[in-house]
Amino acid sequence: xxxxxxxxxxxxxxxxxxxxxxxxxxxxxxxxxxxxxxxxxxxxxxxxxxxxxxxxxxxxxxxxxxxxxxxxxxxxxxxxxxxxxxxxxxxxxxxxxxxxxxxxxxxxxxxxxxxxxxxxxxxxxxxxxxxxxxxxxxxxxxxxxxxxxxxxxxxxxxxxxxxxxxxxxxxxxxxxxxxxxxxxxxxxxxxxxxxxxxxxxxxxxxxxxxxxxxxxxxxxxxxxxxxxxxxxxxxxxxxxxxxxxxxxxxxxxxxxxxxxxxxxxxxxxxxxxxxxxxxxxxxxxxxxxxxxxxxxxxxxxxxxxxxxxxxxxxxxxxxxxxxxxxxxxxxxxxxxxxxxxxxxxxxxxxxxxxxxxxx
Amino acid sequence: xxxxxxxxxxxxxxxxxxxxxxxxxxxxxxxxxxxxxxxxxxxxxxxxxxxxxxxxxxxxxxxxxxxxxxxxxxxxxxxxxxxxxxxxxxxxxxxxxxxxxxxxxxxxxxxxxxxxxxxxxxxxxxxxxxxxxxxxxxxxxxxxxxxxxxxxxxxxxxxxxxxxxxxxxxxxxxxxxxxxxxxxxxxxxxxxxxxxxxxxxxxxxxxxxxxxxxxxxxxxxxxxxxxxxxxxxxxxxxxxxxxxxxxxxxxxxxxxxxxxxxxxxxxxxxxxxxxxxxxxxxxxxxxxxxxxxxxxxxxxxxxxxxxxxxxxxxxxxxxxxxxxxxxxxxxxxxxxxxxxxxxxxxxxxxxxxxxxxxx
DNA sequence: CTGAAAGCGCTTACAG
DNA sequence: CTGAAAGCGCTTACAG
Numbered sequence: 001x002x003x004x005x006x007x008x009x010x011x012x013x014x015x016x017x018x019x020x021x022x023x024x025x026x027x028x029x030x031x032x033x034x035x036x037x038x039x040x041x042x043x044x045x046x047x048x049x050x051x052x053x054x055x056x057x058x059x060x061x062x063x064x065x066x067x068x069x070x071x072x073x074x075x076x077x078x079x080x081x082x083x084x085x086x087x088x089x090x091x092x093x094x095x096x097x098x099x100x101x102x103x104x105x106x107x108x109x110x111x112x113x114x115x116x117x118x119x120x121x122x123x124x125x126x127x128x129x130x131x132x133x134x135x136x137x138x139x140x141x142x143x144x145x146x147x148x149x150x151x152x153x154x155x156x157x158x159x160x161x162x163x164x165x166x167x168x169x170x171x172x173x174x175x176x177x178x179x180x181x182x183x184x185x186x187x188x189x190x191x192x193x194x195x196x197x198x199x200x201x202x203x204x205x206x207x208x209x210x211x212x213x214x215x216x217x218x219x220x221x222x223x224x225x226x227x228x229x230x231x232x233x234x235x236x237x238x239x240x241x242x243x244x245x246x247x248x249x250x251x252x253x254x255x256x257x258x259x260x261x262x263x264x265x266x267x268x269x270x271x272x273x274x275x276x277x278x279x280x281x282x283x284x285x286x287x288x289x290x291x292x293x294x295x296x297x298x299x300x301x302x303x304x305x306x307x308x309x310x311x312x313x314x315x316x317x318x319x320x321x322x323x324x325x326x327x328x329x330x331x332x333x334x335x336x337x338x339x340x341x342x343x344x345x346x347x348x349x350x351x352x353x354x355x356x357x358x359x
Numbered sequence: 360x361x362x363x364x365x366x367x368x369x370x371x372x373x374x375x376x377x378x379x380x381x382x383x384x385x386x387x388x389x390x391x392x393x394x395x396x397x398x399x400x401x402x403x404x405x406x407x408x409x410x411x412x413x414x415x416x417x418x419x420x421x422x423x424x425x426x427x428x429x430x431x432x433x434x435x436x437x438x439x440x441x442x443x444x445x446x447x448x449x450x451x452x453x454x455x456x457x458x459x460x461x462x463x464x465x466x467x468x469x470x471x472x473x474x475x476x477x478x479x480x481x482x483x484x485x486x487x488x489x490x491x492x493x494x495x496x497x498x499x500x501x502x503x504x505x506x507x508x509x510x511x512x513x514x515x516x517x518x519x520x521x522x523x524x525x526x527x528x529x530x531x532x533x534x535x536x537x538x539x540x541x542x543x544x545x546x547x548x549x550x551x552x553x554x555x556x557x558x559x560x561x562x563x564x565x566x567x568x569x570x571x572x573x574x575x576x577x578x579x580x581x582x583x584x585x586x587x588x589x590x591x592x593x594x595x596x597x598x599x600x601x602x603x604x605x606x607x608x609x610x611x612x613x614x615x616x617x618x619x620x621x622x623x624x625x626x627x628x629x630x631x632x633x634x635x636x637x638x639x640x641x642x643x644x645x646x647x648x649x650x651x652x653x654x655x656x657x658x659x660x661x662x663x664x665x666x667x668x669x670x671x672x673x674x675x676x677x678x679x680x681x682x683x684x685x686x687x688x689x690x691x692x693x694x695x696x697x698x699x700x701x702x703x704x705x706x707x708x709x710x711x712x713x714x715x716x717x718x
Numbered sequence: 719c720t721g722a723a724a725g726c727g728c729t730t731a732c733a734g
Numbered sequence: 735c736t737g738a739a740a741g742c743g744c745t746t747a748c749a750g
Contacts, residue, residue: 719750720749720750721748721750722748722750723747723748724746724747724748725744725746726743726745728741728742730739730740730741730742731740731741732737732738732740733736733737733739734735734736734738
């Protein structure tokens with residue numbers, strides 16, 4: 001390993017001078033600068049980030065603003081684990097990550113939690129921008145203190161952000177459309193099943209639906225596309241009656257697309273015959289959905305790679321803070337197509353990390 | 360931040376003694392040990408990994424034995440880039456990675472390159488075990504020097520290894536079978552198209568074919584499965600004549616499965632009508648294959664995630680060396696289903712890394 | 719069983 | 735414009 005000391009000796013200068021050209025701090029004569037640069041190049045020098053971090057007492061801090069999760073509402077667990085994994089890794093380059101969890105159904109909680117966050121004066125912020133109006137307030141604050149901030153999982157249009165880490169929702173819906181066409185025999189119909197009320201991550205769902213429809217409309221085969229809106233996925237009885245009535249009225253339907261993460265709720269209210277005859281496609285690898293995939297009722301799930309989203313968000317921000325890498329505006333994660341057969345292979349990384357956690 | 364120095368002062372001992380109890384190095388009286396431990400606890404001390412890494416001069420070395428690549432035969436480029444990315448990251452925890460490239464068609468090159476590698480006395484080795492007999496010799500050597508070694512991309516049965524990073528080939532073929540069933544209308548036939556001669560990664564291909572057939576046999580629909588073996592994918596003229604003759608003799612065929620990475624060669628010899636009417640499914644996201652996916656001739660590609668394979672191999676070995684994490688025996692990477700629509704999102708990581716390289 | 723000191727490779731004042 | 739020296743927090747011999 002080539003050290004600054006080695007470069008300095010070869011150039012007949014002090015280590016301080018090498019450091020000055022390495023970081024463009026100026027105050028070095030053109031001549032020595034050139035000389036040092038050429039030696040740097042030739043010896044293929046690269047700074048030792050560990051020593052650098054130690055000397056600088058690198059105390060970058062990333063604060064994360066993310067919804068809390070629990071047993072029944074566990075979607076945010078996976079992004080959180082991904083964040084945690086990256087946090088552990090970046091510790092060794094002097095980056096400290098702290099978490100602030102809010103209630104995703106409460107604007108007050110969102111804002112209040114952010115206020116606690118901002119008091120810690122982080123150098124960068126990773127946030128899930130749940131509520132548009134409040135997010136605008138937050139962004140104003142962040143700009144004031146000149147913090148880098150990246151959006152995680154939810155991309156808000158019309159709001160500047162340093163970067164976004166998540167999925168291209170439109171395209172993921174488009175792909176769901178393609179898979180649906182494959183799963184439903186020609187001449188039969190499909191439907192899109194969603195709630196009529198809006199929830200937090202509505203934005204993504206709207207885009208998925210748009211993508212899905214667009215695929216249907218551009219494709220030449222003629223399958224009719226119906227739409228069913230229900231009040232809630234949580235009220236079993238009502239959901240059951242809406243779905244059954246709808247399917248009776250439209251006996252030609254052979255495919256159901258659920259653009260939210262709640263397809264398992266739909267499966268729960270279907271009869272065995274319906275499970276057999278319908279091609280079901282949904283989103284997100286929640287435990288419940290994965291169970292439906294494995295028992296064969298759901299044919300495909302599109303995964304957002306939530307674990308990876310969290311992981312990448314912390315990584316790119318760290319690399320930006322420590323190594324001055326440019327933040328990519330949009331970091332779109334893979335659109336995973338999950339089937340019964342490949343789902344178990346899909347989160348080796350995440351499983352390994354969870355295992356480590358329990359040790 | 361609480362430092363060792365602070366703990367030492369409070370306990371009226373030297374920093375060295377605190378270090379001894381932190382790492383259970385022994386040689387500390389029961390009494391002082393207890394005292395220090397309680398202070399550690401109370402002050403909620405945790406070691407600064409940056410300083411630790413620097414002081415330890417962590418000088419682990421990983422040597423990688425991997426096939427070389429070039430323009431036409433570029434499969435190994437992606438694993439290499441993945442290895443490179445991880446190498447950069449683990450530098451900061453004191454791990455150095457060096458590369459040794461061999462000619463994948465020459466046993467002599469394989470063995471001779473390994474001999475050069477072993478002279479550098481690496482603490483761990485990542486290798487692509489191309490030739491069975493030679494691999495056995497290599498493993499013997501590695502055991503002698505007690506080096507950790509992990510297999511990359513190719514898993515060799517009947518040979519001990521510390522770990523394997525790659526795909527579950529059988530299952531990936533099985534999934535190809537499932538997708539083929541979706542793409543081919545009921546009542547029509549399919550065929551598996553492969554070379555009759557064996558090549559290096561034959562093992563994987565055999566397992567894919569087995570998986571594919573198994574899916575066909577367990578599924579209730581009746582599509583007949585044919586097989587066509589050709590001499591080589593490189594001889595266009597001959598390939599064209601074999602394929603055309605075969606398709607004429609079996610006009611009922613609507614799907615072609617190519618279990619190697621060469622489906623693009625098959626596409627090149629098909630007529631426009633054939634391209635239209637056949638459902639084509641292949642392996643690996645080589646540039647040529649991706650082009651076929653994008654222009655719509657190939658419906659699905661199964662990806663091995665070659666970039667990630669390289670990346671993970673270096674990461675797990677590093678974590679093993681530095682953090683004493685146990686090596687997972689089999690690290691199966693996701694079985695990616697690629698379509699025209701999602702292929703561009705699939706290697707954001709790899710593309711970002713390539714961009715960084717060029718800066 | 720314990721301490722004092724040097725060193726890991728880089729950065730940061732300070733002096734000139 | 736440049737150098738010498740101290741320091742980041744931990745680890746490693748070495749001496750006792």
